[in-house]
Amino acid sequence: MNQPAQKRDRQRGERREREDDGLIDRLVGINRVSKVVKGGRNFSFAALVVVGDGKGRVGFGTGKAREVPEAIRKATDTAKKKMIRVPLREGRTLHHDVQGHYGAGRVVLRSAPAGTGVIAGGPMRAIFESLGVQDVVCKSTGTQNPHNMIKATFDALKTCVSPRDVASRRGLKVSDIIARRGDVEGKE
Numbered sequence: 001m002n003q004p005a006q007k008r009d010r011q012r013g014e015r016r017e018r019e020d021d022g023l024i025d026r027l028v029g030i031n032r033v034s035k036v037v038k039g040g041r042n043f044s045f046a047a048l049v050v051v052g053d054g055k056g057r058v059g060f061g062t063g064k065a066r067e068v069p070e071a072i073r074k075a076t077d078t079a080k081k082k083m084i085r086v087p088l089r090e091g092r093t094l095h096h097d098v099q100g101h102y103g104a105g106r107v108v109l110r111s112a113p114a115g116t117g118v119i120a121g122g123p124m125r126a127i128f129e130s131l132g133v134q135d136v137v138c139k140s141t142g143t144q145n146p147h148n149m150i151k152a153t154f155d156a157l158k159t160c161v162s163p164r165d166v167a168s169r170r171g172l173k174v175s176d177i178i179a180r181r182g183d184v185e186g187k188e
Helices: 005-019 068-081 122-131 146-158 163-170 174-187
Strands: 024-037 040-052 057-065 098-102 105-111 136-141
Touching: 024 068, 024 122, 024 146, 040 068, 040 122, 040 146, 057 068, 057 122, 057 146, 098 146, 105 146, 122 136, 122 146, 136 146, 163 174
Parallel strands: none
Antiparallel strands: 024 040, 040 057, 098 105, 105 136
8 A cells, every 4th residue: 555655756756747747727716515424524625727728728627525635636637638729819819709608607708909918807817817818808797606607718718710710611811811800890
């Protein structure tokens, strides 16, 4: 059962290297959950974590365990497995405005000009900071539950497409798509 100290240290070192692979992880929330059993109550902890690389990839995960560090580790591992890629304009904002929903939660994500910053609350801020977005304006309505807000935000982010993807689907050039976007923005 007990491992030699050298082997245990080597495993810890390997785990540190894997955690130090350029990923940003943000703890969004921890809940203490109790289960009433015959002898009393059993307490456990549920963690919600967002992980991103700061370059357009982000994921979220939940974990539950008897101890807080173990719950966070489980949530982080789940988040790393469920990462999605989000196309960013100039590496700092979204290409277009999107809406998402999950349950009662609804979110609106809007691209913003340079210098705006991340205008988002709570769990959405954690997502955009770990995603690497520097300028975005967000609004959430319907619920303040962090789980539902994160799932609604991911629903919106999954619908984001880049002009390159749109051009390839339509059989056009990227310059045609971007020129049209400029015309639309100029008319407003």
